[in-house]
Amino acid sequence: MSWKTVLVHIDDGRRSDVRVEFAFDLARRFDAHVIGLYVVCQDLLHPLFNPGESVHLATNEKQHAAWRERAQQAFEAAARRAGSSAEWRAPAGAAIDTAILHARHADVLVLGQEDHDDPAAFVAKHFVEDVVTASGRPAVIVPRSGQIRTFGENVLVAWDDSREAARALADALPLLERARFVEVVSVERHHDDQAPAGIDVAAYLERHKVRASFSSMPRGSGLGTGATMLAKANDVHADLLVMGAYAHSRGFERVLGGVTRTMLESATLPVLMSH
Numbered sequence: 001m002s003w004k005t006v007l008v009h010i011d012d013g014r015r016s017d018v019r020v021e022f023a024f025d026l027a028r029r030f031d032a033h034v035i036g037l038y039v040v041c042q043d044l045l046h047p048l049f050n051p052g053e054s055v056h057l058a059t060n061e062k063q064h065a066a067w068r069e070r071a072q073q074a075f076e077a078a079a080r081r082a083g084s085s086a087e088w089r090a091p092a093g094a095a096i097d098t099a100i101l102h103a104r105h106a107d108v109l110v111l112g113q114e115d116h117d118d119p120a121a122f123v124a125k126h127f128v129e130d131v132v133t134a135s136g137r138p139a140v141i142v143p144r145s146g147q148i149r150t151f152g153e154n155v156l157v158a159w160d161d162s163r164e165a166a167r168a169l170a171d172a173l174p175l176l177e178r179a180r181f182v183e184v185v186s187v188e189r190h191h192d193d194q195a196p197a198g199i200d201v202a203a204y205l206e207r208h209k210v211r212a213s214f215s216s217m218p219r220g221s222g223l224g225t226g227a228t229m230l231a232k233a234n235d236v237h238a239d240l241l242v243m244g245a246y247a248h249s250r251g252f253e254r255v256l257g258g259v260t261r262t263m264l265e266s267a268t269l270p271v272l273m274s275h
Contacts, residue, residue, distance in 0.1 A: 005107045160244075
């Protein structure tokens with residue numbers, strides 16, 4: 001299996017260049033084409049909350065045009081350095097709907113973890129979770145801070161027998177097939193949990209020539225499942241966590257599962273999510 005189109009979300013935030021470099025590194029592994037999708041906040045009131053923007057419309061538009069040009073030049077320079085096939089897109093339209101539409105024509109997405117300390121990185125409320133849960137594509141969420149020294153060499157797979165976990169596992173196969181170490185981990189929900197379902201997952205992976213170990217662990221004392229999984233990832237020095245993204249609609253609002261929310265807010269390593 002292979003990925004041939006990588007879509008990376010680009011904005012005016014301080015971690016945008018990190019995501020771009022990450023996307024081109026991913027593309028080199030698979031000889032893939034990279035789409036740089038520049039989507040930023042469309043809220044006319046946003047300058048009131050972002051000290052980096054002007055409240056005057058004409059000045060604001062000029063400022064945004066300069067930022068867009070700067071982002072495009074940085075993306076094209078990264079493409080030249082990588083020697084990869086690439087294209088720049090800066091489509092008009094509502095941010096979330098536009099991003100979802102373009103995401104559906106890619107094999108994998110590269111998105112950034114929300115950063116409340118960087119107003120320039122704000123696109124729309126629930127931007128990342130809505131793109132992940134509505135695009136139908138796997139997404140790698142790049143953490144808001146820290147260096148990514150390795151990726152996909154030591155992989156932790158979160159398994160709970162759900163549809164979302166199964167989807168994430170299958171979507172991650174292009175990376176798992178190249179990983180040095182893969183561990184499938186289940187967090188016990190009850191003390192009387194029986195059959196270690198992860199053993200069947202390991203057998204499934206074996207047929208794809210992916211050698212994986214399996215472990216089952218109780219929740220950490222006072223910790224939720226998400227925090228327990230992050231602690232495990234830290235203990236084994238994982239450089240990628242694979243998991244399903246859980247969400248359901250409540251009226252007009254998309255409500256995330258607790259584990260998904262924990263990862264989007266607190267993960268310190270790249271997380272591949274599928275819904």
